Amino acid sequence: MPLLEVSRLSKRFGGFVALDGIDLAVAAGERVGLIGPNGSGKSTLVNCVCGTLANATGTVRFDGAEMDGLTTHERTRRGIARSFQLPRPFATLTVADNLRVPLLYTVNARSGPTLTPAELDARCAELLALVGLGDKATRLPRDLTQVEMRKLELARAMAADPKLLMADESMAGLSHSEVDDIVTLLVRLNERGITIVLIEHIMRAVMKFSQRLVVLVSGKKIADGKPDVVIRDPEVERAYIGQ
Amino acid sequence: MRMPLFLVILIAAAALVFGGARLIGNDYVFFAGYTVLQFIVLATAWNILGGYTGYVNFGSAAFFALGAYATVFMHKLYPLPIPLLIAIGGIVSGIVGLGTGYLTLRLRGAFFAIATLALAVVLQTLVVNWDYVGGSRGAYIIRPNEVALIGPYIQYLFLLMLALVVIALTTARGIERSQLGYGFATIRDDELAAEACGVPTLRLKLIATTLSGGLMGMAGAPFPYYIGYLQPSSAFGLEYAVNSIAMPMIGGTTSWAGPLIGAILLGSLQQIATVTISSAVNLLIVGLLLVGFVIIAPNGIVGLVQDRLRARSK
Numbered sequence: 001m002p003l004l005e006v007s008r009l010s011k012r013f014g015g016f017v018a019l020d021g022i023d024l025a026v027a028a029g030e031r032v033g034l035i036g037p038n039g040s041g042k043s044t045l046v047n048c049v050c051g052t053l054a055n056a057t058g059t060v061r062f063d064g065a066e067m068d069g070l071t072t073h074e075r076t077r078r079g080i081a082r083s084f085q086l087p088r089p090f091a092t093l094t095v096a097d098n099l100r101v102p103l104l105y106t107v108n109a110r111s112g113p114t115l116t117p118a119e120l121d122a123r124c125a126e127l128l129a130l131v132g133l134g135d136k137a138t139r140l141p142r143d144l145t146q147v148e149m150r151k152l153e154l155a156r157a158m159a160a161d162p163k164l165l166m167a168d169e170s171m172a173g174l175s176h177s178e179v180d181d182i183v184t185l186l187v188r189l190n191e192r193g194i195t196i197v198l199i200e201h202i203m204r205a206v207m208k209f210s211q212r213l214v215v216l217v218s219g220k221k222i223a224d225g226k227p228d229v230v231i232r233d234p235e236v237e238r239a240y241i242g243q
Numbered sequence: 244m245r246m247p248l249f250l251v252i253l254i255a256a257a258a259l260v261f262g263g264a265r266l267i268g269n270d271y272v273f274f275a276g277y278t279v280l281q282f283i284v285l286a287t288a289w290n291i292l293g294g295y296t297g298y299v300n301f302g303s304a305a306f307f308a309l310g311a312y313a314t315v316f317m318h319k320l321y322p323l324p325i326p327l328l329i330a331i332g333g334i335v336s337g338i339v340g341l342g343t344g345y346l347t348l349r350l351r352g353a354f355f356a357i358a359t360l361a362l363a364v365v366l367q368t369l370v371v372n373w374d375y376v377g378g379s380r381g382a383y384i385i386r387p388n389e390v391a392l393i394g395p396y397i398q399y400l401f402l403l404m405l406a407l408v409v410i411a412l413t414t415a416r417g418i419e420r421s422q423l424g425y426g427f428a429t430i431r432d433d434e435l436a437a438e439a440c441g442v443p444t445l446r447l448k449l450i451a452t453t454l455s456g457g458l459m460g461m462a463g464a465p466f467p468y469y470i471g472y473l474q475p476s477s478a479f480g481l482e483y484a485v486n487s488i489a490m491p492m493i494g495g496t497t498s499w500a501g502p503l504i505g506a507i508l509l510g511s512l513q514q515i516a517t518v519t520i521s522s523a524v525n526l527l528i529v530g531l532l533l534v535g536f537v538i539i540a541p542n543g544i545v546g547l548v549q550d551r552l553r554a555r556s557k
Contacts, residue, residue, distance in 0.1 A: 156440065
């Protein structure tokens with residue numbers, strides 16, 4: 001049974017069809033790249049899976065349960081985490097406190113033993129060390145560089161202890177070496193057992209990261225398979241390069 | 244600092260203030276002090292919603308007046324001791340806060356602010372047309388001259404308001420250091436990201452409107468006994484709405500200390516202006532200070548100090 005199962009998902013904004021009958025299944029532990037030209041519906045798909053937008057038709061199933069009707073925070077508690085296209089840190093909270101929020105509201109809100117304040121501190125420190133922000137714990141997000149902000153975004157998503165991470169353009173605006181940094185980080189997170197769907201425009205990163213590639217064009221899925229096969233698909237070439 | 248120690252310090256400070264005021268031995272100190280204390284409660288209550296979650300409430304006067312009119316209603320129906328009336332005023336305003344929150348919290352920014360302003364107008368219209376609580380002509384509350392053990396009634400009211408200040412500040416600080424406080428801060432900073440972090444934003448906003456409304460109602464409940472004659476224009480006065488926003492803005496909205504500092508500063512200035520110039524200049528003082536702080540210290544006095552300390556530690 002797939003971890004995430006999207007069936008016949010559609011979403012319209014007035015007359016504009018953003019998603020048109022999308023089917024997508026992601027197995028536990030997979031690294032999936034989701035690509036497509038601007039306006040192809042990638043971010044809308046992320047928003048529908050995470051509950052930020054309600055889908056018009058179709059269903060989203062996660063870990064065997066139907067997600068339709070659940071709010072974003074309920075889906076996060078079930079194990080769906082996301083990072084945003086533009087980093088959205090909590091500006092008035094320190095870097096460590098940015099991670100404390102999902103720990104308090106997701107990990108501690110789930111049934112089971114809750115984390116003590118000391119354990120919360122330890123988890124924040126561990127996650128910050130994992131993403132290389134160990135020395136920035138007491139800083140405010142405004143003191144971070146662009147790549148550090150991206151890392152904070154990923155660390156915060158990780159703090160929710162997710163089963164699935166939807167990483168929406170986590171590398172936009174980064175330099176060559178910074179992109180490599182983030183790819184390495186995402187692979188490391190995946191090795192910890194987290195399924196990752198990477199939405200990205202930087203093809204070098206997508207090819208390096210993905211075990212499977214899904215291509216959306218104009219709200220429709222046009223390809224789904226091994227990256228080296230998908231990238232040579234004539235329909236994909238046409239969508240990206242033109243006739 | 245742990246909460247029990249904070250509470251002990253606060254109670255000790257309140258006792259000192261009360262003792263100091265009694266030493267001065269002038270009733271006007273209690274009259275003026277009551278107003279400043281009342282604004283500390285109002286500003287702290289406003290800040291729980293407006294400062295911690297970022298939802299600006301222009302209807303503070305409505306919640307304050309609800310507490311005051313709950314007292315008038317009970318006074319006519321079945322007179323009760325003021326502490327009980329404060330509890331009733333808090334419950335009534337808290338329930339209205341919850342209802343307002345439920346109806347309006349899907350609105351954001353200016354739309355929410357306008358909705359709270361509309362609430363004040365609607366409630367004032369209802370009170371003006373409600374004869375049982377005095378309608379537009381107002382209602383008299385005859386208060387005793389003295390209270391056993393304490394002395395003059397104004398000292399009793401002052402003491403009650405001091406107790407409310409302790410409750411309000413303890414509540415605000417308790418929120419700040421709790422999971423609820425982190426949740427409120429995320430709503431203020433980025434509601435979408437908050438939901439993505441598992442924060443139940445709607446539930447938290449309802450808690451904030453209920454707590455904030457309840458505390459404002461508690462501040463308003465003893466007001467008819469203070470003023471002696473309550474009419475809609477005094478209970479729904481513009482100065483409550485303006486001051487309860489301006490005081491936290493000037494003191495700083497991200498900490499419990501901000502509304503306290505802002506209310507003491509602005510409240511005292513207004514009292515001084517009332518006796519030295521005229522009460523008519525009070526709102527002018529608020530306006531000028533607000534403009535000045537928006538330019539010099541947009542995060543208020545507390546924000547300014549925090550920024551300085553952070554810059555020094557770098």
